[in-house]
Amino acid sequence: MNEWKRQTQAIRTQADVSSHREHSVPMFLTSSFVFDDSEEMRAAFAGDIQRNLYSRFTNPNVAELSEKIRLMEGAEAGHSTATGMAAVFATLGALCSAGDHILACRSLFGATHTILTKILPKWGITHTYVDAANPQGWSDGIQDNTRLIFIETPTNPAVDVIDLEPLGQLAAEKDVILVVDNCLATPALQRPLELGAHISLHSATKYIDGQGRVMGGVVVGSGDLIQEIYDFARATGPALSPFNAWVLSKSVETLELRMEKHSQNAMELAQWLESHSTPASVRYPFLPSHPQYEIAKRQMSAGGGVVTFTLDGSLEHGKRFMDSIEMCSLTANLGDTRSIVSHPSSTTHAKLTEEERQAVGITPGLIRISVGLEDMRDVIRDVEQALEKVTAL
Numbered sequence: 001m002n003e004w005k006r007q008t009q010a011i012r013t014q015a016d017v018s019s020h021r022e023h024s025v026p027m028f029l030t031s032s033f034v035f036d037d038s039e040e041m042r043a044a045f046a047g048d049i050q051r052n053l054y055s056r057f058t059n060p061n062v063a064e065l066s067e068k069i070r071l072m073e074g075a076e077a078g079h080s081t082a083t084g085m086a087a088v089f090a091t092l093g094a095l096c097s098a099g100d101h102i103l104a105c106r107s108l109f110g111a112t113h114t115i116l117t118k119i120l121p122k123w124g125i126t127h128t129y130v131d132a133a134n135p136q137g138w139s140d141g142i143q144d145n146t147r148l149i150f151i152e153t154p155t156n157p158a159v160d161v162i163d164l165e166p167l168g169q170l171a172a173e174k175d176v177i178l179v180v181d182n183c184l185a186t187p188a189l190q191r192p193l194e195l196g197a198h199i200s201l202h203s204a205t206k207y208i209d210g211q212g213r214v215m216g217g218v219v220v221g222s223g224d225l226i227q228e229i230y231d232f233a234r235a236t237g238p239a240l241s242p243f244n245a246w247v248l249s250k251s252v253e254t255l256e257l258r259m260e261k262h263s264q265n266a267m268e269l270a271q272w273l274e275s276h277s278t279p280a281s282v283r284y285p286f287l288p289s290h291p292q293y294e295i296a297k298r299q300m301s302a303g304g305g306v307v308t309f310t311l312d313g314s315l316e317h318g319k320r321f322m323d324s325i326e327m328c329s330l331t332a333n334l335g336d337t338r339s340i341v342s343h344p345s346s347t348t349h350a351k352l353t354e355e356e357r358q359a360v361g362i363t364p365g366l367i368r369i370s371v372g373l374e375d376m377r378d379v380i381r382d383v384e385q386a387l388e389k390v391t392a393l
């Protein structure tokens with residue numbers, strides 16, 4: 001590893017310069033790469049020499065993105081995928097076998113919940129959920145066949161924070177793999193591998209892109225585990241497009257700066273919401289009222305860009321709030337420069353039963369705001385006028 005600091009690595013890590021001596025890396029929009037002779041081709045396929053072969057598994061733009069995130073997270077190896085869900089599925093698919101058990105946090109992104117509850121059981125892989133509010137649940141939940149602990153921290157959308165260090169120690173003690181979906185914090189704010197995790201993964205679609213343009217995923221971690229994930233992805237094909245990788249890699253150059261500003265803006269909104277009489281509760285990792293505030297302060301350098309609050313009452317209150325928003329976007333994404341308002345009960349988590357939603361902390365009045373980079377006076381004005389319309393219900 002070179003000696004550069006994280007922010008320099010994010011900017012200066014680059015694919016090899018070509019004979020044209022370009023300053024900004026070009027896009028390698030090619031399906032495959034050529035060889036001088038059959039011996040070179042044989043050696044590349046055998047892994048005796050390192051060459052780009054075929055963009056389903058090796059491409060300079062994709063490798064550049066993986067390398068940046070690898071360095072930022074302090075990992076041994078990394079691999080990028082087509083989407084965040086491809087990163088989640090390649091990790092679970094590569095590392096778990098029939099009969100294995102996964103221990104996971106209860107509040108999870110909806111599609112990860114679907115993989116655990118609907119897809120992996122087809123291959124005899126079971127799971128148990130643990131509440132973030134019950135840290136004892138992790139050691140109590142370990143079974144003889146537990147292969148892996150899977151968590152998000154902060155979680156989406158409940159914004160629970162899970163203490164990484166004791167979980168890393170438990171994973172080491174019990175010889176299980178700790179996987180952290182680090183999407184909401186990004187390596188700019190939190191580096192799970194330094195606290196004992198074996199794998200850190202991302203939906204690069206979110207803050208790594210940061211402008212809502214392209215999809216992508218990244219997995220980084222110990223060399224042996226990433227090799228298994230790479231082999232799985234190489235054969236099953238969730239390849240990241242070189243175009244998307246180029247966009248994402250450029251965005252990584254401003255990730256630290258953007259995360260600092262997202263966090264500052266989100267804190268401002270969270271404090272404003274807490275002082276307002278309408279929301280019943282406000283959740284943001286760096287608000288002292290957050291149940292895991294002390295943990296967040298210890299393991300994150302700032303609170304990130306996602307704030308949630310609950311409106312007392314029914315689904316109607318949540319919908320009225322959404323319908324009253326004038327400037328912020330109503331869209332499924334998060335981590336954009338533009339502030340995004342969403343209502344998990346009627347959208348991302350609508351497929352869950354009411355009981356399941358309650359269990360993961362999604363009440364009918366829960367609103368998630370992914371705070372963007374606009375002038376906060378405009379965001380707060382928009383939220384304020386929407387809250388007034390809810391109060392009038």
Ligand SMILES: Cc1ncc(COP(=O)(O)O)c(C=O)c1O
Binds near residue numbers: 109204
């Ligand atoms: C925490 C988390 N993990 C994974 C994903 C899935 O990422 P993608 O949409 O890139 O597949 C998301 C998407 O919102 C997410 O928020």
